[in-house]
Amino acid sequence: MVFKSIRGTKDILPGESDRWLEVESTVRRVFRRFNYKEIRTPLFEQTALFSRSIGALTDIVGKEMYTFTDRGEESLTLRPEGTASVIRSYIQNNLGEAQPLVKVYYLGPMFRQERPQAGRLRQFHQFGAEAIGSPRPETDAEIIALTIQIYRELSITRYDLKINSVGCERCRPRYREVLTSELRKIAGSLSPDSQRRIAENPMRVLDSKDEKDQSLTAQLPLITDYLCEECRSHFEGLKSALAALRIPFRIDGRLVRGLDYYTKTAFELTSTELGSQDALAGGGRYDLLTAELGGKQTPAVGFAAGIERLLMVLEKIKGAGDTGGQPALYLAAADAESREWVLAQTMELRGEGVWVESDLLGRSLKAQMRDADRQGVRAVLVVGQKELQSGKGSLKNMMNGESKEVQLSALQQLFAKAL
């Protein structure tokens, strides 16, 4: 019996983990600069938290959650996204009492039981941020600028930023009604998927990928035509803030988010380098969620981004390969009698902070040299009885093949600065 990882889950192998670390540290660095602090919430929560926040009728809640009952007969769910937990924690810990605006970020695994595909896994990783406490469009702009800055620092520049306003509890119902009745008139000619969507989420019909649907709905009114005064001026405020920040964007009146809690701003960043799963990041405003989860009504904006998709783009533009660097020094033993000294010296240098490697397989000198070469080590020192007696050895530069005489006792000095 050979065990295999669960469908839709992936090992991050030693050859790939440096890329992950690189992305994660860039992400954290940018968050820090924007003054967002990390919040770490549990990977599982009460099921009701997610059905309440994301929306009981959404696909995520309806058919994609990993839900199980624990021994106490309580229904628990592996988090399918990050915002619900953050807001839960915000309310539970009264974070809003200490300061009017709370800026937090998270980074970690999420779980959704979907059919795996390129850029879509059952355990996948997201980072995201939430700014809780401000109703102002500048906050939305900061969240969008933050999202973009992260990609910029990773040298990802080819993407499309689309924004929309999905209205609020005052204007959206009115629009929904108009849209639904318009859609009913042409329902017969729409694709089966879109017919289903009329009842479930009519706004979604507008961004159907079906070309016939597209042309049939081309003339239908958009949410942006129905925004109330408050939503309209908020949307205007966002657009002018983005312009002031020199962030290029496209208004897409058909953009909808899949989670029910969004109000006003919705945005999405798609990559031009990916296949059908091309959404790199998405987010928006959710002014009603805090109240929905039992807290005081508090305006908030946030975004979430997929790390696997980001890495796919990086691989496309930079190629695969390790980025973690290599040891500065390899100590090779020329004979069996010197192995113990090499082992001890390796540990001592490591204790001093030197990145150093030596053989653990009892290999021949030639094999040790090959090992050092393959690992990309910059310098090798061969140590045998001769060197131990004279206290000197020749240090070989593996880049150009040149050797130079060094004192064995000087190794620490020579390499301490290397790390």
Next chain:
RNA sequence: GUGGCCAUAGUUCAGUUGGUUAGAAUGCCAGGUUGUGGCCCUGGAGGUCGUGGGUUCAAGUCCCACUGGCCACCCCA
């Protein structure tokens, strides 16, 4: 959840109308004399041909189911 394509060494792939001990490249290991990597040469290890059934004298090759992968839909990050 729906549809299409696919599944042979660690990896990328060959494998002819079913027919002897299933191959290549690459990677890995060891050697090419006495203590020095890359290039080259030689040798070696490594496969229950995804799993389980079936057809057949005979199945990597044909059929079915399952599992897994990829792509699209759906959904979304």
